[in-house]
Amino acid sequence: MQEILTYNDENLCRSICKGNRYAFEVLIQRWEKPIFNLAYRYLLNREAAEDCTQEIFIKLFNKLQKFNYDSSFKTWLYRVATNTVIDYQRKQLRYREVSTDDFVMEGLRTDSEESVEDKMENINRINAVQSAIKKLPKIQKHVLILKEFSGMTFDEISESTGIPISTVKSRLYTALENLKKEISRQYQGGEI
Amino acid sequence: MKKAYKEKIIDYLYGEMTKTEKKEFEKEIKNSDVLEHKVEELKNLRFFFNEFKDFEAPDFYLDRAAIYNNISSQDSGFSLRRIPLLGKAAIVLVAFFLVLSVLRTTVVLNDDGFKISFGSSIADAGGEKAAGINNQMIIDEIKKYIDDKDNSQRMHVGKLVDELDKRNDVRRRMELQAIYKDIESLKINTQARFLGTEVTLNGIINYIYKQDNIKTVQNAGGI
Structure with a gap:
């Protein structure tokens, strides 16, 4: 049983397909944090992100038989995850708006030596960035989150989204430009 | 540009x-x-x-990690294979009665709280006759459990889960999870933040492996 902990993701998938339930638990344990974080970046609501993470893993299991081992498991997982998050968001919009957390204090790096004013300023800036990311067109948001917050390489993003690398880069550039404009607008023309 | x-x-x-x-x-x-x-x-x-840090995964993920540590430490140390057949039988018997006594005592001492049954009906766990228990009573009990302000009920079940993990008693743990899942199906899990976080991934496992004849509150009898 301990041996299974050393399996790579692809071997875990093979094991799950043969009916090994424990392998699936190991796979969840390995990926729950990055996937939860990905969901959070999209939804900006902890409860919704938890709910969506659950959906992602259920969908992952149901689709696992279709994984063909040509691509890496990571890029395939992120494809499933981002599609699920987008679907989740769409469903939520249909019924009710997912409220974003008032302010994501828990997601902010804090320096204990910062003054209260500095902290507040930082909070305002982070809020501005969060709100600007939310307004980005879907594909730009997608590429930005995968690159900046999930730490994927351009190759991985390209494989996961099915978009050529050069397009991924230009989408990312446009996303950054749009973010900058939106944040400047929020600061009434000031520099961030 | x-x-x-x-x-x-x-x-x-x-x-x-x-x-x-x-x-x-x-x-x-x-x-x-x-x-x-x-x-x-x-x-x-x-x-x-860079100001955004990664979020910590919810508690239930950490609990799961603890289970794996528990399993792996068992693998590296104690092994039933090293014990002769009679010894194994004795251990199994002692473990069986220990589990029974622990589960019974823990659950039944729950005066006005959630009565969980393992291997027997909810009615049995409370010492009541099956005929005296209806769905509404179960729902009321679950609501009490959810309104558990001082966390005593949660701690109670938490201890139970720990005990089952220690004993690697997968079947009974699955039954516990199934009860949680039933709570979800009653559409009241949103009120139960602690259940919402603790159960979610366990819920997945149950959802996926429901074909494994997992006993739920309904089919455990007594309702």
Whole structure:
């Protein structure tokens, strides 16, 4: 049983397909944090992100038989995850708006030596960035989150989204430009 | 800005250039105020992304990690294979009665709280006759459990889960999870934040493996 902990993701998938339930638990344990974080970046609501993470893993299991081992498991997982998050968001919009957390204090790096004013300023800036990311067109948001917050390489993003690398880069550039404009607008023309 | 330059800026910002490419591009930046301004702007913007840290996964993920540690420590140390047949039988018997006594005592001492049944009906666990228990009573009990202000009920079940994990008693743990799942199906899990977090991934496992004849409250009898 301990041996299974050393399996790579692809071997875990093979094991799950043969009916090994424990392998699936190991796979969840390995990926729950990055996937939860990905969901959070999209939804900006902890409860919704938890709910969506659950959906992602259920969908992952149901689709696992279709994984063909040509691509890496990571890029395939992120494809499933981002599609699920987008679907989740769409469903939520249909019924009710997912409220974003008032302010994501828990997601902010804090320096204990910062003054209260500095902290507040930082909070305002982070809020501005969060709100600007939310307004980005879907594909730009997608590429930005995968690159900046999930730490994927351009190759991985390209494989996961099915978009050529050069397009991924230009989408990312446009996303950054749009973010900058939106944040400047929020600061009434000031520099961030 | 031309597409080629957009890509170059991205490569530069994200460290995708070779040393030579980087040096050449830095020369270009020095010779162009527009380019320099653009790169600086985007660098400043990216600086803010560093302010976001990764979120810690909810508690239930950590609990799961603890289970794995428990299993792996059992694997590396104690093994039933090293014990002769009679010894094994004795251990199994002792363990069986220990589990029974622990579960019975823990659950039945729950005066006005949630009566959980393992291997027997909910009615049995409470010492009541099956005929006296109806769905509404179960729902009321679950509501009491959810309104558990001082966390005593939660701690209670938490201890139970720990005990089952220690004993690697997968079947009874699954039954416990199934009860949680039933709570979800009663559409009241949103009120139960602690259940919402603790159960979610366990819920997945149950959802997926429901074909494994997992006993739920309904089919455990007594309702």
